[in-house]
Amino acid sequence: MLNKRSRMKAVCVISLLATSLYGLQSTPSIGYIPLASAAEPAAAAVGQPASNIQLAKDKGIVEGYPNDSDLHGARPITRAELVTMVNRAAKLAASDTLSTSFPDLDDWQLQAVTNAVAAGIVQGNEFGRFEPNRPVTREELAVMIVRILNKGDDPDVNINVLNYFKDASSISSWARPYVAYAVLSGLFEPTLDGSFDPQGTATREEAARAIKPILFQVIDILTTNDIHGHIEVGFDKKRNQAQGGIETVAGVVYDFRSVNPSGTIVVDGGDAWQGTLISNTTNGQSVIDSMSQIKYDAAAIGNHEFDFGRDVLINNIQKASFPILGANIIDEQTGKRVDWAQPYAIIQKNGLKIGIIGLATPQTKTTTKSTHIEGLTFADPIPYAKQLSAELKAKGCDIVLVTSHLPGEQDAKSGELMGELVDLANGTGKGTLDAVVGGHSHRRVAGIVNGIPVVEAQSWLYAVGHIQLYVDKVSKKVVSSNASLLETYTNLTIADNKVQQIVADYQSAIHTKTNEMIAQAAEKWAVQSYRYDHNGNQARDGMTPIGSSVTDAMRAAEQSDIAFTNIGGLRASIEAGKVTYGMMFEVLPFGNYNRTGTMTAEQIKRLLEVTDPYSKLPALQFSGLKVEWDNRKPAGEKYSKITLLDGTPLLVDGKLNMSRTFRVTTNDYMATGAGDGFAAFGEVKEWKDGKITLDAWVDYVKAQSASGAVSLKDDGRDVRLDLQQP
CATH class of the missing domain: 3.60.21.10 (Metallo-dependent phosphatases)
Structure with missing residues (x-):
């Protein structure tokens, strides 16, 4: 738990x-x-x-501002600043001949830019200028860093990763493989709106991450x-x-x-x-x-x-x-x-x-x-x-x-x-x-x-x-x-x-069995609670459509009064439309079989009172009962009414029916009393083995489908009093 x-x-x-x-x-x-x-x-x-950026400062890659302890990570980074960072981080070899082809460089910028140009990392614009004070775009940042990581070679990488971004088409064609490489390398923090923003300005913090x-x-x-x-x-x-x-x-x-x-x-x-x-x-x-x-x-x-x-x-x-x-x-x-x-x-x-x-x-x-x-x-x-x-x-x-x-x-x-x-x-x-x-x-x-x-x-x-x-x-x-x-x-x-x-x-070995047609689902057969849409999207809250059908099948197969299965054993929903054997198998993939024994009303109530470890709500799936419960009540006292479908009481007005026992079916996993915390099953003195649970369910649904598409709408067997019923 x-x-x-x-x-x-x-x-x-x-x-x-x-x-x-x-x-x-x-x-x-x-x-x-x-x-x-x-x-x-x-x-x-x-x-x-x-x-x-603090990490980069500690490594001697970036510097702060005079008389200012703030590194200003949110500020745009300029081309000159980025080239300086790259020189320090990559320890670029100093070029013997300082470039004079860029007339817009200051003396302090000249060596770093020359080194970067010689390494094939940067170049000037079409007018022969370097634009040292122009902010770097995010796609430019990607290109510069990836050129270093890939040793100057153009990256050979799958660009499908760019489909992550809703603005992928805005990434310049020359930058696309570089951005893809950068994304796979983790150079950029994901954005909350699902965009890459390639022409957006890169910040000092983003450069430090890159x-x-x-x-x-x-x-x-x-x-x-x-x-x-x-x-x-x-x-x-x-x-x-x-x-x-x-x-x-x-x-x-x-x-x-x-x-x-x-x-x-x-x-x-x-x-x-x-x-x-x-x-x-x-x-x-x-x-x-x-x-x-x-x-x-x-x-x-x-x-x-x-x-x-x-x-x-x-x-x-x-x-x-x-x-x-x-x-x-x-x-x-x-x-x-x-x-x-x-x-x-x-x-x-x-x-x-x-x-x-x-x-x-x-x-x-x-x-x-x-x-x-x-x-x-x-x-x-x-x-x-x-x-x-x-x-x-x-x-x-x-x-x-x-x-x-x-x-x-x-x-x-x-x-x-x-x-x-x-x-x-x-x-x-x-x-x-x-x-x-x-x-x-x-x-x-x-x-x-x-x-x-x-x-x-x-x-x-x-x-x-x-x-x-x-x-x-x-x-x-x-x-x-x-x-x-x-x-x-x-x-x-x-x-x-x-x-x-x-x-x-x-796949070829199982094709025929997987695609065997069993039924048509009139609506989605959900593994979530019938109350899912109005209980705060809580999946494990009382009965589910799939749970109702599976336990109905178990009860019918073994001719018992009541059937139970654990919600954790129901592994998938089935969408409306065609229902195949493969789909039903994915709901019940464990190969469990039915077991039937005799239980008292008190034991059955204890089973129902067990709460799911995730939702903290009762979620045992059952057939053959009608129940009423209130989650405002303390643990062990939530159920106020439990009857068979014919009205035979198990619990009414706080009184348990002690005059008879009940024939109960569950699966072999649950029957041990160790499965999912339903200890009362472990008190049953003798269990009789029955059909494979999946086989029983397939047969049951097939029989239902003879009358048309199968509907698993709520039949009112599970009433939660502290919530308005659907």
């Missing part, structure tokens, strides 16, 4: 384009730029400079998490654009490698291979093959890595070409780390020795089928991160980062960060970790906590996290960092052909 006691505000407010992304599948309102962004010198929390790759070694960390088998390209209906897919992520990775070939790291935060037909039918091999082709550097173990059983997980770890890490997975018998997952990996990038620690979330214990994790403990990650960071530094690592399945959250308006990601960054102390990557909550998170950049990139490859570390060339310490999220619309990159072919080969 996300820990609200430990919170930290992002240093930079998330883009105003951001939206609430509660729920397991959400389609955000996207702008043209990386949606979340935060940046600060990593050491703002450890006594280092508080701005890029020269950082000249001053420091740069490490780009690209991150994914919660892929859940979604390696195929998806579609964002709101923007009418293709989105996601592992081939698109490969394109993004290769774009970054084109500008930082020896300094780009790719990691995953877990839950990679469970969730789609293309992955589940191969026990995740399609995902592993794709990630191996991209050359991921490491991945963490998520709770759903156990869904195919421990033997499959171990086999996948052995088959992957990259390390899949689990530093805090403990064998209860020995009290030691399991021997089938390494705690960390050590890699070399840009002449730096980098340690990558992999951590699982402690929530794995309650979010995974108990039989698959029997005998395992998922320990508090903070002590292990501290211990292993010290171990890695003793082995000579310059940088230590964590890739994990630790969840985070971020308020879209305030930028406030919270969750296990924040707990780790705050709890490990200053100087222990240099970056933290998370997962599990399927949220968009990017910010700086305790001087440490943290990211979580939603899910299903709908975003890629990007952490940029600037490392001092002498001390090899991180002196500054950025954290952001990158979109994965297919028009922003060029898909990789080899990864594309891997996916196509696996």
